[in-house]
Amino acid sequence: DTGVSQNPRHKITKRGQNVTFRCDPISEHNRLYWYRQTLGQGPEFLTYFQNEAQLEKSRLLSDRFSAERPKGSFSTLEIQRTEQGDSAMYLCASSSRPDPLYGYTFGSGTRLTVV
Amino acid sequence: QQPVQSPQAVILREGEDAVINCSSSKALYSVHWYRQKHGEAPVFLMILLKGGEQKGHDKISASFNEKKQQSSLYLTASQLSYSGTYFCGTEKDYGGSQGNLIFGKGTKLSVKP
Numbered sequence: 001d002t003g004v005s006q007n008p009r010h011k012i013t014k015r016g017q018n019v020t021f022r023c024d025p026i027s028e029h030n031r032l033y034w035y036r037q038t039l040g041q042g043p044e045f046l047t048y049f050q051n052e053a054q055l056e057k058s059r060l061l062s063d064r065f066s067a068e069r070p071k072g073s074f075s076t077l078e079i080q081r082t083e084q085g086d087s088a089m090y091l092c093a094s095s096s097r098p099d100p101l102y103g104y105t106f107g108s109g110t111r112l113t114v115v
Numbered sequence: 116q117q118p119v120q121s122p123q124a125v126i127l128r129e130g131e132d133a134v135i136n137c138s139s140s141k142a143l144y145s146v147h148w149y150r151q152k153h154g155e156a157p158v159f160l161m162i163l164l165k166g167g168e169q170k171g172h173d174k175i176s177a178s179f180n181e182k183k184q185q186s187s188l189y190l191t192a193s194q195l196s197y198s199g200t201y202f203c204g205t206e207k208d209y210g211g212s213q214g215n216l217i218f219g220k221g222t223k224l225s226v227k228p
Contacts, residue, residue, distance in 0.1 A: 041220055042220050048215045103159030106158070108156050
C-alpha cells in the first residue's frame with residue numbers, strides 16, 4: 001500500500017474560482033478525514049466520513065465547502081467561490097476505526113494559494 | 116474545544132530530556148500524539164485511551180491522566196531527529212470511539228548538536 005495520496009500537490013487559483021481536491025485513502029481504512037492547516041497552527045478539523053457516510057462537519061465551515069466520498073473509497077473536497085482566507089494546506093487522513101491502535105495516516109496535502 | 120499545549124517551543128541539546136503537555140476541558144476518550152517536520156505531513160507517534168494508560172516506544176513515551184484530562188509526552192535522551200512540531204489530538208468521549216480529533220496548536224521542538 002502506498003499510503004494516503006492527495007492530488008494535486010499545489011493549486012493556485014484566482015479569487016472567486018472553484019477548486020476540487022482529491023484524496024485516496026489507504027484501501028482498508030474505513031474512515032477518512034479532511035483537515036486544513038495554516039502556518040504555525042495545528043490541523044483544523046473540516047469533516048470526516050465513515051465509509052460513504054459523512055458523519056460530522058465543522059460548524060465553523062462555510063457552506064462554500066463540500067465533501068463527498070462516493071462508494072466509500074476516494075474523497076473529494078470542493079471549495080466554491082474561493083477567498084484569500086481559504087489559502088492553506090488541505091490535509092487528508094485515513095484510519096481504521098473503531099480499531100484505535102494505529103492513529104491517523106496523513107497524506108502530503110494540497111497547498112492552495114488564492115490570489 | 117481545542118486542547119491547550121505547553122510549552123509553545125523548546126530548545127534542547129542532544130541528550131537532554133523534554134516534556135510536552137496537553138490539556139482539555141472536555142472528557143476524553145483518547146489522546147493522540149503526532150510529530151510534523153517542516154514541509155511534511157504529521158506522523159502518528161502513539162495513542163492513549165482513557166484509563167490512564169502509559170505507552171512508549173524507544174525513548175518516547177506518554178501518559179494520560181483521565182481525571183485531569185491531561186496527557187504528557189516524554190522525550191528522553193533527545194536526538195537530532197526528534198526536531199519538529201509535536202501536536203496532540205484529542206477525541207471527546209461519546210461513550211466510545213466515534214469522533215474525530217481536535218488538534219492543539221503544537222509545540223516546536225528544536226534539538227541542537
